[in-house]
Amino acid sequence: MISLRGVSVVIPAVRRGDADRVLLRDITLDLAEPRIALVGANGSGKSTLLRLLNGLRLPTAGTVSVDGHDTVKEPRAVRSRVGFVFTDPLAQLLMSTPIEDVELSLRSRIRGQRERTRRAQELLDERGLGHLAHQSIYDLSGGERQLVALTSVLAVEPAILVADEPTTLLDLRNRRALRRTFAALDQQLIYSTHDLDVAADADRVLVLHEGRVIADAEPAAALAAYEEVLV
Amino acid sequence: MNAHSSLLGLYEPGQGWLFRFPVGLKYLLLLLVTVPPLVWGHWGVTVAALAAVLVLLGSSGIGPVRALRIGWVLWILLLVMAVYHLVSFNPAAAVVQSGTILVAVLAARMLTLTTSTPVLMDALGRALGPLRWVRIDPRQVALAVALMIRSVPYLIGSIDDARDAARARGRDRNPALLLTPVIVGAVAYAERTGEALHARGLPGDD
Numbered sequence: 001m002i003s004l005r006g007v008s009v010v011i012p013a014v015r016r017g018d019a020d021r022v023l024l025r026d027i028t029l030d031l032a033e034p035r036i037a038l039v040g041a042n043g044s045g046k047s048t049l050l051r052l053l054n055g056l057r058l059p060t061a062g063t064v065s066v067d068g069h070d071t072v073k074e075p076r077a078v079r080s081r082v083g084f085v086f087t088d089p090l091a092q093l094l095m096s097t098p099i100e101d102v103e104l105s106l107r108s109r110i111r112g113q114r115e116r117t118r119r120a121q122e123l124l125d126e127r128g129l130g131h132l133a134h135q136s137i138y139d140l141s142g143g144e145r146q147l148v149a150l151t152s153v154l155a156v157e158p159a160i161l162v163a164d165e166p167t168t169l170l171d172l173r174n175r176r177a178l179r180r181t182f183a184a185l186d187q188q189l190i191y192s193t194h195d196l197d198v199a200a201d202a203d204r205v206l207v208l209h210e211g212r213v214i215a216d217a218e219p220a221a222a223l224a225a226y227e228e229v230l231v
Numbered sequence: 232m233n234a235h236s237s238l239l240g241l242y243e244p245g246q247g248w249l250f251r252f253p254v255g256l257k258y259l260l261l262l263l264v265t266v267p268p269l270v271w272g273h274w275g276v277t278v279a280a281l282a283a284v285l286v287l288l289g290s291s292g293i294g295p296v297r298a299l300r301i302g303w304v305l306w307i308l309l310l311v312m313a314v315y316h317l318v319s320f321n322p323a324a325a326v327v328q329s330g331t332i333l334v335a336v337l338a339a340r341m342l343t344l345t346t347s348t349p350v351l352m353d354a355l356g357r358a359l360g361p362l363r364w365v366r367i368d369p370r371q372v373a374l375a376v377a378l379m380i381r382s383v384p385y386l387i388g389s390i391d392d393a394r395d396a397a398r399a400r401g402r403d404r405n406p407a408l409l410l411t412p413v414i415v416g417a418v419a420y421a422e423r424t425g426e427a428l429h430a431r432g433l434p435g436d437d
Contacts (some may be wrong), residue, residue, distance in 0.1 A: 056429055078431075084430035091423045092430060093379060094349055096241050103349040104377075105431050107370075114351055134243050153431045 002031040002053055002160065002190075003081075006063035009048050011212075014032070023048045024199035027062070031190060035182075037199040037219070038192040039226050040208035048210065050164050054082035068159065069189040077158040083187075085159035086219045087165040090137070098114040098124055098140070099133040105155035120155070127151050143174025152179065157203065167198055196223055237250040238336065238383050239343040247291025254354040257342050260287070264338045268331045274323045277330035286339045293344055299402060301336055336350055338339055343380070352377045378424055379431055389416040 004027050011021040024045045031053075038046045051057035054065045055071040055078045063070055069077040069150035086092045095101040104118035124130045127147050132140060140148065146166060153161065161181075167175045179198060180191055182200040193199050205222035207215035209230065244250065250256065266282050268277040309329040315323035327380045342351070352373040360368035393412040397405075428434065 010433065020293075054430070079429060079432040083236075086427075086430065092427050093425050094424065096384075100242075100348045101384055105433070107349070107352075107374075108433070113350060116349065117347075136241050145380065156432045158432065 001067065002029075003063075003065050004029045004031075004052070005063050007059045007064060009045075009052070009057065009209060022211050024052075028044060029206070029213065029216075031188075033203040034188055035202040035204070036188075037202035037211045038190070038208060039194070039196070039199050039223070040192075041204060041230065044071050044120075044208040045211040046208055050162050050190065050192055053156075053160070054078055054083060054084050054161050059219050064172045071209060080111065080156070081158055082160045082162055083153040083156060084159065085146075085150055085166050086164040087168050089149035089169075090140070092149040093137045093145065093152070096136060098129060098137065101137070101148060101152045102155050105152045109156070113172075123151050123155055124148075141149045141174070142169050143171065143177060146170060148182065150178075154185075154187070161185065161187045163188050163189065165192050165194065165221055167193060167195055194225075199223060202229065238305060238341045238387060239380060240297075240300070241343060243347065243348045245292050246346070247293070249287065249293075249341065252344075252345070254346055254350055255266070257346060258354070258358075261338045261342055264341075265335050267317035268327070268334055272327055272331075274326040277334065278328050280334045281330055284334055284341060288337070288341055288344070291345060297344075298337060298340060301333075301335055301340070302384075302387055304390065305332075305336065314428070318381075348377050348380070372401070374434060382420065382424070385420055386413070389413050392416070 007027045008025055009023040011023065013020050014192065036230075038049060041044050048057060052059060053066070055064075055075045062082065064073070065071065066078045066081050066207055071079070073080045078185065081083055093101050095104055095179060097115065099120050103116050106116045106119055110119055111137055121130060121133055126134050127149055127150075128130050129151065132144060132148070137145060137148065146169070150166075166182075167178055170178060175195070175198070182191075183201065191198075191202075200219045200223065202219055205215075205217065205219045207222050207226045209229050214229065215222045217225070263355045264280050267278045285295060285298060289295070309332060312324040312332075313329040315329065316322065317432070349354075352370075354377055356373040359372050362369045363374060390409060390413055393409040393416070396412065397408050
């Protein structure tokens with residue numbers, strides 16, 4: 001379970017006399033449900049909150065812990081438990097081809113090179129990407145890249161998967177494919193989205209507005225509150 | 232991002248003998264082809280090394296078209312160097328300098344086109360084993376080298392992108408204008424790479 005206690009994230013003012021920029025204000029949450037969605041307008045603090053969950057960003061005040069491991073004091077333990085999927089998969093893929101990228105994730109788990117290649121191919125096959133294993137990542141479609149990025153992150157077997165607007169760059173077909181993939185995951189999934197249908201897949205929805213959680217409920221109630229804020 | 236024209240190429244599994252050749256011997260082959268033209272500095276040695284590396288690649292099913300697909304940036308650089316020496320009435324230097332760089336790049340491609348990055352990383356990690364004596368993890372060094380190799384096509388592509396952006400604003404005649412976005416892009420790329428490693432819990436406990 002992920003716990004946030006009195007978490008704030010503040011960017012100090014660049015010039016004297018200007019006000020500090022507050023990205024998140026005094027957030028206290030326990031995140032235990034299998035599927036949790038974050039919704040909110042651009043700049044509401046969704047990405048900042050998600051990045052806190054695996055230590056990509058550290059809180060200015062308060063604490064964030066994953067299964068009791070503090071993101072500041074035990075970053076390695078947190079990293080190994082929480083995988084993160086970015087909006088833009090190209091920012092996530094580190095090697096030139098899908099199979100090499102998945103192999104990179106498997107490197108610390110499987111020492112033997114042949115076994116690692118075999119397992120990487122198997123993981124790509126499971127996601128229907130096996131035929132793309134040796135293609136350049138630049139020659140893949142956005143949806144294929146997102147699925148490869150997801151495969152690479154899941155290859156390290158995180159207990160929790162955090163995804164920052166994973167469907168934003170995808171067309172309808174790929175969006176549906178990713179939703180099906182997400183629905184089949186064993187991991188706890190915490191994601192942000194602007195797509196209310198995708199948000200409605202969750203067990204719990206948090207609505208962020210100007211760095212605060214203004215609604216925290218099951219999807220129908222939370223999304224109604226969100227639409228009220230937007231209008 | 233225009234990152235398709237990779238200086239070091241993209242590994243695709245093949246049936247040629249170089250694909251089956253042990254990676255350590257491929258490193259040795261790379262040195263055997265690259266060092267003589269560097270040491271002797273004679274145009275004949277350079278031409279022979281160039282022919283040798285093309286034959287090695289060709290005999291493994293990598294023809295001259297794929298072998299010489301090294302990106303327009305390097306071709307222009309080689310051409311400028313060769314032209315400079317030719318107008319200075321020094322054709323031998325034109326062959327030696329441009330040719331030796333081309334030999335080195337093609338020899339490196341001989342390695343990268345026939346060996347997957349994870350295999351290269353493992354081999355490098357083993358070769359750097361003595362670094363453990365000074366408490367440096369050779370596997371992490373190998374990872375850093377692999378990421379560096381991966382960044383080369385990206386950075387070359389970022390020059391293309393910056394030029395396209397400048398051209399869209401009708402300001403593509405001043406190369407200095409390309410410098411800032413390329414450097415800013417390189418720093419951002421480094422930061423994103425760090426975050427991407429972090430996102431999948433790497434480096435792990437290896």
